[in-house]
Amino acid sequence: MPKYLILLLLFPLFSFSQTLTGTVKDSLGNPLQNANVIAKPLVEKQGLKFAIADHLGRYKLELEKDVPYEVRVSYLGFVEEILNLPANFSQKEHHFKLKENGQELKEITITYDYKPVVVKKDTLIYDVKAFANGNERKLKEQLEKLPGVEVDKNGGVTVQGKKVTKFLVENKSFFGGGTKLGVENIPADAVDKVEVIDNFNEVGFLKQVSDSEDLAMNIKLKEDKKKFIFGDVDAGAEVADNNGFYLGHAALFYYATKTNVSFIGDLNNIGKRTFSFQDMMRFQGGASSFISGRKQLTDLYSFASDNTDVIENKSQFSALNFRQEINSKLDVEGFAIFSKLFTSTLTESNIEYLQNTTATSEERINKGENKSILGIGNVKLNYTPNTKEKWFYNGQFQSSANDMTSVLNSRLDGQQTSFETLNSADNVQIKQFLEWHKQVNSKHTTTLVINQSYDNQKPINTWLTDTEFLTGLIPLENDSFYNIQQVKKVKNSSVDALFKHYWIINNYNHLYTNVGNNLGTTQLQITEKQYLTDGTINDFATDGFGNDMDYLLNDLYLGLEYKFKIGKWVNKPAIYAHYYHLKTQQIAADYTLNNTFLQPSWLSEYEFNQSENLKFNYRLVNEYPEANRLLERYTLQSYNSVFRGNALLRNERFHNATLNYSKTSMYRGIMLFANASFTKKVRTIRNEIGLDGINQFTTPTITDNPETTYRVYGNIDKKIHKFRLGLNANLSWFNYVQTVNNQTIINDRNNQSIGIKLRTANKKWPSASVSYNKTFSQFSGLTNSKLTSDRFGFDLDIDFWKHFNFKTDYEVTFNENSNNIATDFRIANAYLSYQKKNNPFRFELSAQNYLNNGTKINNSFSDFMISSSTTYTLPRIVMLTISYKL
Incomplete structure (x- = not known):
């Protein structure tokens, strides 16, 4: 330095x-x-x-x-x-x-x-101009200067140690309510005030009974921006090398009294994503918050978060958010999103497969290309006929297409085999929900919610090779070239309904009644065939492959929750009676299972004061297997793996308890959060694994073998003079029983991570931080393995010479595996920008991965394998970007 x-x-x-x-x-x-x-x-x-x-x-x-x-x-x-x-x-x-x-x-x-702050019971209102200096470009830079407000590098926002979960502009949800799109795109000069609302509830009269833990941030615009078009446009190109890297970005906003329209567009090939994983989860939602627990049916992770762990990356993104006030009682709002990605990856791996007495080693080189297209349309109607009644309707359509090609070279015992895998998947989802909330009087309130979703998927997988594979596990016919195709047709449908009544007996006693029903169905068809070079077809169905299933799971429940308060101590014990009906229809036989369970829960919270509380939560859960785990016939999973379900599986049952403690003291400059959790499965579904070299045969079984998970997490942040010192620890212990090659083994998988970070905490100083994290991982089962990782980090953000800004971040990671083999990799980025105050043009020279580190090393282990992988990354990217503010 x-x-x-x-x-x-x-x-x-x-x-x-x-x-x-x-x-x-x-x-x-x-x-x-x-x-x-x-x-x-x-x-x-x-x-x-x-x-x-x-x-x-x-x-x-x-x-x-x-x-x-x-x-x-x-x-x-x-x-x-x-x-x-x-x-x-x-x-x-x-x-x-x-x-x-x-x-x-x-x-x-x-x-x-x-007028820096207005304080209400659960609301802080910051007047931005009292804390900002006017040189800020985006809302993110303004928020970082507000007392008690922190913004992380992924666009997440915390206020006095609590994470913001709802993001609003002019009291309306902004692109689904995530923070990243807002803080990184709303121009700073459009912001007048920032409101922070604790225990936020979109339905005001539910606030007393709904136990909301949401923290909302509402951005109030300046008067001259409330009916105005504003925003900015960025264009960047590579200037140091000739790799063809580029960046284009636009954030445009139109706000009027009754109409709001926002557009965000992005085009780049440097691995940058416009929205975060949290935003993606919101966009994938389309379900009421009152009914949760449905597993997401599609994986949109590839569309979210920056990804430079590739050798090529092209991204196109556009999003439109709108709101229209029809009249004083009805609002219409929604968003439309389109994303297109192309990525190319290269990974080298060394894998050791653990068996009872021997170990098999495999070397892999995997090169893949993935093309993904996503489109989402969402509309929400907000109808308020009077102050004591509220209606919501939300409808969402989602369509995605994925095409992936990968070439895998596998070396085993000196013999090399090449596999080409083609994967394509088209998916269509329709989701909608209806909510009705009615305050009958000061003591009685009711809620009715209906969720409906439909999902249609058709993945097609093709394996191509000139070498016979999975010998003895799949019925291959001898040929000079092998072409195996698998076609899946999956249709999922669900309808969930809930009626809830809130009875406020008095200020210290509430009684809530819940009646609901969750219905889910799946239609699943799988075929596997070998296409021979002479034009004939070898259908694997005659040898136990191919599946055709109708699956239905219905959960009818009645629940009572009693909430009472003794001084500062609030308790909410609950008991739910569930009647589960599971039915499957397959080629061999039909299977029906009916169960009635009582599932208790207990929520207890003690509030020492408004900035310190202790919360305990316990629940007993019964969870039923999904359709694919009940398939009675064989299914090809990959070039070295075959799966067979178990039609006789029953429900898993587990106890879960968590204890949370949080404390925030601006007087002492302390923010403290600690969490301890315990989960014990008393009835468990776990896969039995058969290994023959690298070939794997897997089938699930239900057992009474217990599985226990302990986790302790803590984070403390202390202001010392004009610095902040942060300490964190994350410890977990997982104990379970695994069967490999008919040998039952008790496994322990443990992880420990500790970290320390020191950063400046004076708004006038350069923003700088140094950090260190140490991670330990241990596995005990078929063998004993351990991994360690040390990560050092530094970042700096400094303004100088009035119009210049310089940012840099540096991170180095050292890994060591069980064989005491050490590896390391370094990532560093730097940004130099120039902009005169009140000038619409801004210039930035950036160097991404300026050390030109081309690889990342990762070590991991599972129940039966230890692996070390090298991932190739984007090279050094030096760009000049010009921005223009409207």
Whole structure:
């Protein structure tokens, strides 16, 4: 690192500041939690200082020397108090005593020029201009300057340690409610205020009974942007080499009183994704939050998150979000998304297959190409006939197509085999739900929800090779070239309904009644055939392959939840009676299973104060196998794997308990979160595996062998002077029984990860951080294996020479496997940008992977194999990007 940069980072350690502490109480000595304490500098070019009193009324202000301040304290229903501090004051503490003003105020507003914060019971409203300097380009840069607000590199936002789960613009959901698209695309100069709403509920009268844990962020636009077209356009091209890398991006917004339209478009081949995994999960949703538990039927992961672990990547993305107010009672909103991806990958692997007495080693080189197209259309109707009734309708259509080609070269015992695999899959999904909420009176509220979904998939898999494979497991006929084709036809349909009644007996006792039914069906057909070079067809159906199944699972349930409060302690025990009906129809026979279960749960929460709580949750769950695990005939899975289901499988049963503790103290500068969970399966479905060299035969069985999982996670973040120190730990222990080649073995799979991070916490300083993470993994079963990983990271974000900004990040990872073989890889990126204030043009020179590291190394293990893989990545990319702000 350059010497001047080290001095720049260390200089603030020797800078001078002074701290004022104290309390805010009423005239009787009672602490006033969440009181605003704001220090306004009485000289120009100095920043505002801000603090919020904790549950004991304590506050702490870190003030600059040589600067006089006017400190104002405000609280709902109390007269504001002012303290004037001269420059270089010697006073270390001051205790405020506020007098009641005899008026019921709806909110607290700071009345001088700066209006940084408005505080309500569960809402913080930041006035952005009080904290930003005007050089910010995107909303993300503004949020990073708000006290208590953090934005991670993936676009996730936390406020005072709690993650934002709903993102709104002008009180309306923005592209499904994820944060990444909003914070990375909304121009900074359009933002007026940022509202943070805890315990957010879209239906206001449900807030008292719904136990919402959502934290919403609502972006209020400036008046001149509420009926205006704004946004920006980026264009970039490679300037150092001749690899043809490019980038195009547009974010355009039109906001009017009754009409909002937003468009985001992106075109690049540098591995950049426009929306995150969390956004993708929202887009894949289309179901009511009141009914959950349905497994997603399609995997859209490839469309989300940056991916540079490829040798070629082309991405096209466009998204349109709209809202139209039809009248005072009806809103229509929705979004449309189109994404097209092409990726090319290259991976080299060494795999050791573990058997009872021997081990088999395989070397692989796998080169693949994948083309994926995704289209999603979503529309939502929001109807409010009166203040005590709410209707929602949401309809979503989703279509995707995937075509993948891979060539695998496998070397085993000195013999090399080449496999070409062709995979294509077309998928269509239709999802919709209807919600009705009615507040009958102050004590009785009802909710009715109906979910419906339909999914139609047709994957086709083809294996091509000149070498006989899976000998003894599939009925191949001798040929000079082998062409095996598998066709699947899968139709899934579900209808879920819930009626819920909320009875508020009094302020300390609630009774909730639930009646519902979940119906799911699957129609599944699988054929496998060998196409011989002489034109004949070898149908595997005559040898036990090919499946034809109708599957139905119905869950009828009745539940009672009793919520009571004793002081600060809230409990909600519940008991649900479930009647399960499972029916399968296959070629050999039909199978029917009926079960009635009582499934208890208990939620308990103790709130020490508004910033500290302890929560415990327990539940007993019965889970039934999906259709593919019940297939009675053989199915080809890959070039070295065959699967056969078990039509007699029953439900798994497990106990799950979690304990969460969280504490946030702005006075002490601490954010603490800890979680402990325990899961024990008392009835388990686990695959039995037969290995012959690299060939695998797998079939599931139901057993009473217990499986236990323990997990402990903790994260603490502490402000020390003008830095933040973060520590985290993630520990897990998994114990289970596995059968391999008819030998039953007790397996232990354990992981431990610890990390430390130090970063600057002064808005005036460059943003910089250093981090270290250590990971250990152990496996005990057929063999004993262990892996270790050390990861060091550094990043810097600095403004200089008034119009320039420089960002860089560096990460190095060291891996070591069971054979004490060490590998390492390094990734580094840098960005230099220039933009004059109020100038629409911005210029950026970027260097992605500037160390030109071409590979990543990864070690892993499973129940019966240990592998080490080398993944080839995109090379160094040096680009010049020009941006224009509308």
